[in-house]
Amino acid sequence: MKSQFRHVVLLALLVSFASAGALYAQTDERVQDVKRFFSGQRMLVTYRNGGPVYGTYFFLDVHFCPSGRYMTFAQSRKQTILNNEQVNSWKDDGMWDVVGSEDGIVLRYLSSSGERNAVPVRLLPDGRVSLGDGFSVVRRGPALCR
Numbered sequence: 001m002k003s004q005f006r007h008v009v010l011l012a013l014l015v016s017f018a019s020a021g022a023l024y025a026q027t028d029e030r031v032q033d034v035k036r037f038f039s040g041q042r043m044l045v046t047y048r049n050g051g052p053v054y055g056t057y058f059f060l061d062v063h064f065c066p067s068g069r070y071m072t073f074a075q076s077r078k079q080t081i082l083n084n085e086q087v088n089s090w091k092d093d094g095m096w097d098v099v100g101s102e103d104g105i106v107l108r109y110l111s112s113s114g115e116r117n118a119v120p121v122r123l124l125p126d127g128r129v130s131l132g133d134g135f136s137v138v139r140r141g142p143a144l145c146r
Contacts, residue, residue: 030123034105035098037129038064042140045131054079065145070096070109107131 045060056078063071072092080086094111098121108118122130129137 028100031098031100031105033127034107034121034123034129037123037127038096038098038107039066040064040143040145042143044136044138044140046136046138047131047134054081061140063143063145064096065143067145068095068097069145070094071144 041064043060043062043064045062046058048055048057050056056076059075059077061073065071070093073089074092075087075089078086092111092113094109094113096107096109098105098107100106103120105121105123106118107121108116110116119131122132124130131137
């Protein structure tokens with residue numbers, strides 16, 4: 001009887017490890033799909049921070065190079081209380097990567113200035129990606145990489 005119990009426990013452990021391995025393989029495959037989505041592409045990422053009247057709109061033109069480098073040309077626009085439009089522009093560059101985590105798939109980047117950030121990414125059934133509610137990600141063609 002003990003021998004049979006050991007076989008059942010061993011079988012259960014093997015099945016759980018096999019399932020975990022299959023889950024990891026699926027996650028790894030999805031990570032690669034997201035990497036392929038961004039790699040070599042120029043993306044327009046837009047979002048709003050704040051309220052509908054005086055919120056700030058952000059427009060990021062991001063070039064994801066296959067080498068793992070990125071370049072961002074960004075602009076923010078905000079309506080002031082005096083009905084003027086405040087516009088700021090800036091550039092950024094650094095390294096990017098897509099990794100799997102406990103919470104799913106994450107787009108990580110490290111700016112040349114030393115700033116680190118991570119954005120959760122969902123792969124949609126139609127092959128596009130989502131960065132969450134309020135974010136728009138649109139392909140704009142091939143990345144301009146050096």
